[in-house]
Structure formats: C-alpha cells, structure tokens
Amino acid sequence: MDGYNILLVDDEELALMRMEQGIRWDSLGIGEVYKATSMSSALEVIGAHSIDIMVCDIEMPGGSGLELIRRVRQVYPEIVCFFYTCHADFDYCQEAMRLGAVDYVLKPIPYEELEDTLKKGLLFVQKGKKARELEHIWEDLTQTKEQDSPVKQVKKMIIENLSVEMSREELAQQVYMSPDYLTKLFKKETGMSLSEYIMHKRIQLAQQLLASTELSVVEIAQKAGFSYSSYFVRIFKKKVGITPQQYRKEQRGD
Numbered sequence: 001m002d003g004y005n006i007l008l009v010d011d012e013e014l015a016l017m018r019m020e021q022g023i024r025w026d027s028l029g030i031g032e033v034y035k036a037t038s039m040s041s042a043l044e045v046i047g048a049h050s051i052d053i054m055v056c057d058i059e060m061p062g063g064s065g066l067e068l069i070r071r072v073r074q075v076y077p078e079i080v081c082f083f084y085t086c087h088a089d090f091d092y093c094q095e096a097m098r099l100g101a102v103d104y105v106l107k108p109i110p111y112e113e114l115e116d117t118l119k120k121g122l123l124f125v126q127k128g129k130k131a132r133e134l135e136h137i138w139e140d141l142t143q144t145k146e147q148d149s150p151v152k153q154v155k156k157m158i159i160e161n162l163s164v165e166m167s168r169e170e171l172a173q174q175v176y177m178s179p180d181y182l183t184k185l186f187k188k189e190t191g192m193s194l195s196e197y198i199m200h201k202r203i204q205l206a207q208q209l210l211a212s213t214e215l216s217v218v219e220i221a222q223k224a225g226f227s228y229s230s231y232f233v234r235i236f237k238k239k240v241g242i243t244p245q246q247y248r249k250e251q252r253g254d
Helices: 013-022 040-050 065-075 090-098 113-142 150-160 169-172 179-190 192-214 217-223 227-241 244-252
Strands: 002-008 030-036 053-057 080-087 105-106
Touching: 002 013, 002 040, 002 113, 013 030, 013 113, 030 040, 030 065, 040 053, 040 065, 053 065, 053 113, 053 179, 065 080, 080 113, 105 113, 150 179, 150 192, 169 179, 179 217, 192 227, 192 244, 217 227, 217 244, 227 244
Parallel strands: 002 030, 002 053, 053 080, 080 105
Antiparallel strands: none
16 A cells, blocks of 8 residues: 555544544555554554554553553564653653654644654654665675675775776775775775785785786786886885895796
C-alpha cells in the first residue's frame, strides 16, 4: 500500500477513535492507520504489518507504554516511536527518551499540533529508509566486487595505477568510504599508511624493471610514477640503500 503506516496504541477506544478521525492522515502521507488497545495487541499488529510510526499511551493495563517501546526498539529498531500521556512526569519522559522514543506529547493535544509532531516523525522514517537503502546498495556492491575487502580493492587499484597519481580522496571514493576512515582502516590492516604502501609498490616495480628490462632510469622512473628522475634516484637510494644503476649492476652480476 502506498504511504506510511502508523500504529495508535491506547487502552481507551474512544481516544483512539477521536485521534483516527481528527488527524488529516492523507495530508501527512499516511497510507494505513492501525489501532491497538494493549501492549500484546500492539505487538500482534507490528508482527503482522509493516509499521513506520507508533504513537502509544504511556499508562496502560497489562504492560505500560514504556515496556512496549522497550520491546519494539529491541525487535523493530526502525519504527519511530512517540508516546503521549496525561501527566508531564519527568521520570517517565526521561525513561522514554532513553529507550529511543523520538518525542512525547501531553493529552489532550490539539490535532494540528499532533500533526506537526508526526511530520517530524516522518522525517526520521525517511532518513532511516534512505540509510537502509544505501546499506543495501553497499552490500550489493561488495558482493559484485569479487568479495574483496575495501583494503584489498584499494591495493589492487594502487598496483594497477602506479604510473599515475591517485589521491586518497579518489581511492576512498572508489570504495564508498570517507578518506579519513579509509586511511585508518588501511593502516590497521596493513601496518602502512596509504602513501607508504604506494611508495613501497613503486620501488618494487622499479626494481623489477631495472632487473628485467633495458629501459633507461628516466623511463623506469616514469613507469613507476615518479615525475622527476632525480627524485626517483634519491628515493630509491633511500629505500634500497644503493642507486638504481648500482642495483641493476648487482642484479645482473656486472
């Protein structure tokens, strides 16, 4: 069914009827209004239908609104919960907020004011659904990317693009992470920073090319991602202990 679904919980059936008739549900985008008069019947409705918002009385026989919110938050954390009460009891309010209720209203509440409160709740619902959609998209992407972890994917991209500059922002974008988070995760899993790993792989590539090809030092520097051969020679000597020319001679037994 189109629209959002709401559950109204109150042990007073007359109060439920008035609320159902007094709110302009269509204008809020509510597709279906469900009602329950106890905690047990509310849980039955939630188990049988997809509920987006729940508004419940805090004082009911057979299980309070607080207990109902506690149960709902444990099993259905995506449901946005409000409660309403005749008494502005600070302890009740504090406990309800601690359990995850978004807001509370006092009886009797003007219907226009309640509609404004529900509009806030719908914003939470929309944000939650958007977040879950993004989560599902991320799960699908990870399944289609050879089941590799983000760090493995980044390593592969680095190795395939050693001759060009790739910023951490570009790498992070490819695995749908923030640059800061990727940096921390990469360091945690490899023991090296992104820049250290890139440099390590560039030097490895240069060593392979020096030992197995007749390419000049300038050409090897370019293929390994160094803009200036003088910088390449300096970094190579720092990392390997000898110059590229000396390394080539040693590898060939000259």
